[in-house]
Amino acid sequence: MSGGALAPVAVLRTPFGGKFGVPRQAGLVPAAEGRVEFLPAYAAPEFTRGLEAFSHLWLVTGFHLNPPWTGSAVVRPPRLGGNARVGVFASRSPNRPNGLGLSLVRLLGLEPGALRVGGVDAVDGTPVYDVKPYLPWAEAPSEARADWAEAPPERREIEGIEIPLEVAHRLGPERTALVRELLRLELRPAYQAADERTYGMTVAGWNVRWRGTATGGLAVVEAEPLRGD
Numbered sequence: 045m046s047g048g049a050l051a052p053v054a055v056l057r058t059p060f061g062g063k064f065g066v067p068r069q070a071g072l073v074p075a076a077e078g079r080v081e082f083l084p085a086y087a088a089p090e091f092t093r094g095l096e097a098f099s100h101l102w103l104v105t106g107f108h109l110n111p112p113w114t115g116s117a118v119v120r121p122p123r124l125g126g127n128a129r130v131g132v133f134a135s136r137s138p139n140r141p142n143g144l145g146l147s148l149v150r151l152l153g154l155e156p157g158a159l160r161v162g163g164v165d166a167v168d169g170t171p172v173y174d175v176k177p178y179l180p181w182a183e184a185p186s187e188a189r190a191d192w193a194e195a196p197p198e199r200r201e202i203e204g205i206e207i208p209l210e211v212a213h214r215l216g217p218e219r220t221a222l223v224r225e226l227l228r229l230e231l232r233p234a235y236q237a238a239d240e241r242t243y244g245m246t247v248a249g250w251n252v253r254w255r256g257t258a259t260g261g262l263a264v265v266e267a268e269p270l271r272g273d
Contacts, residue, residue, distance in 0.1 A: 050173055051173075052083065052106070052171035052172055052173055053082060053083060053085075053086045053172060053173060053174065053175070054080045054081055054082045054083060054086065054171075054172040054175070055080075055081050055083070055169060055170070055171060055172065056078055056079070056080055056081075056103065056105060056164065056166050056168075056169070056170040056171075056172050057078055057079040057080075057081060057168055057169070058076065058078040058164045058166055058167065058168045058170070059076060059077070059078075059164075059168070059222065059247050059248040059249075060076075060164075060166070060167050060168055060245075060246065060247060061167070061168055061246030061247070061249070061270065062167065062245065062246045063109055063167055064231070064243070064244075064245050065226060065231055065245025065246070065247055065252075066165055066166065066167060067165045067226065067229060068122065068136075068165065068197070068229075069136070069165055069197075070103075070147035070148050070149055070163050070164065070165040071148060071149070071150070071163040071165075072163070072165070072196070072197070072229060073163065073222070073225045073226055073229070074150065074162050074163050074225075075162075075218075075221055075222045075225050076162070076163060076164050076165070076222060076225075076226070077152065077160065077161065077162050077164065078149070078160075078161050078162075078164035078166070079155075079158050079159070079160055079161070080103065080158060080159040080161060080172055080175065081157065081158045082157050082158060087156075087157035089156070092154055092159065092175075095151065095154060095159070095175075095177065096151075096154055097177075098151060098177040098178060099150060099151060099178075100148055100149065100150055100151060100177075100178035101148070101149055101150075101151050101159070101161065101175055101176065101177060101178060102146060102147070102148055102174075102175070102176040102177075102178055103145075103146070103147045103148075103149055103161070103166075103172055103174075103175060104144060104145070104146060104172065104173045104174040104175075104176070105144070105145040105146070105147060105166055105170050105171060105172055105173065106143055106144060106145065106170065106171040106173060107138040107143040107144070107145055107170075108143075108167075108169070108170060108171055109167055110138055110139065110143055113139060113140060113141050113143065114139070116132070116139070117131060117132060118130060118131055118132065119131075119132050119135050119137040119139055121135050121136075121137065121192075121193075122230075122233070123192060123193055123197070124192060126233060144173070145166065145170075147164065147165055147166060148163075148178060149161040149162060149163050149164055150162040150163050159175070197229060197230065198230070199228040199229060200227070200228045200229075200260075200261060200262065201228075201261075202224065202228065203261075204257075204259070204260065204261030204262065205224050205227045205228060205261060205262055205263075205264075206257065206261060206262070206263035206264065207220060207223065207224060207263075207264045208264065211264055211266070211267045214267060215250065215252075215267055218248075219247070219248045219250060222247065222248060223247060223252055223264065223267075226245070226247065227254060227262050227264075231243070231245070240255060240256055241255065242254070242255045242265060243255065246270065249269060249270050249271075250267050250268065250269050250270060251266075251267070251268050251269075251270060252264060252266070252267045253265050253266040253267070
């Protein structure tokens with residue numbers, strides 16, 4: 045409501061049941077698809093009339109699972125190794141005064157009261173406060189620079205992700221492809237990236253666990269469905 049308290053217009057449904065394992069930026073994993081489900085007050089087709097003319101959308105979201113902001117003015121971006129500090133307003137950190145996120149996603153389709161989107165980077169159930177079309181001519185200036193965040197994060201070679209055949213069979217081809225693309229990214233905290241512990245993430249209704257290999261890759265060691273999925 046204009047001039048009033050900020051309130052969600054939709055809920056974002058995604059494959060991610062928890063914060064760990066979610067890509068750190070939108071678009072890094074195109075196979076991570078989601079659904080923007082509008083609340084009843086905004087579900088009429090008039091709200092999205094003409095949106096099919098755009099390939100990408102901005103989603104203004106809320107970090108609803110974050111603890112309250114501590115008041116710290118600085119954060120430690122993973123791109124700087126998790127040790128160097130920068131100002132919170134010089135980062136995309138979710139730990140910020142108002143806990144708002146901004147995601148650029150691909151529009152895959154319009155449905156009654158909902159949008160199908162690709163490349164999501166949010167936990168299932170994330171509140172959406174606004175949806176805006178992406179304008180390439182206004183929002184991708186050729187002279188823009190980002191210094192220490194200039195290039196996209198490195199990805200592991202696809203051959204370095206080991207998923208046993210029996211696990212892949214249980215997951216199915218779509219979940220297996222999603223897990224493989226997620227594990228190509230560095231999901232672990234920077235200060236733990238070199239250790240040998242086993243990690244787990246909740247993705248597409250499954251709990252997937254993996255660990256590092258001697259060759260620097262990653263190997264899935266277990267995958268179990270949640271709630272009998």
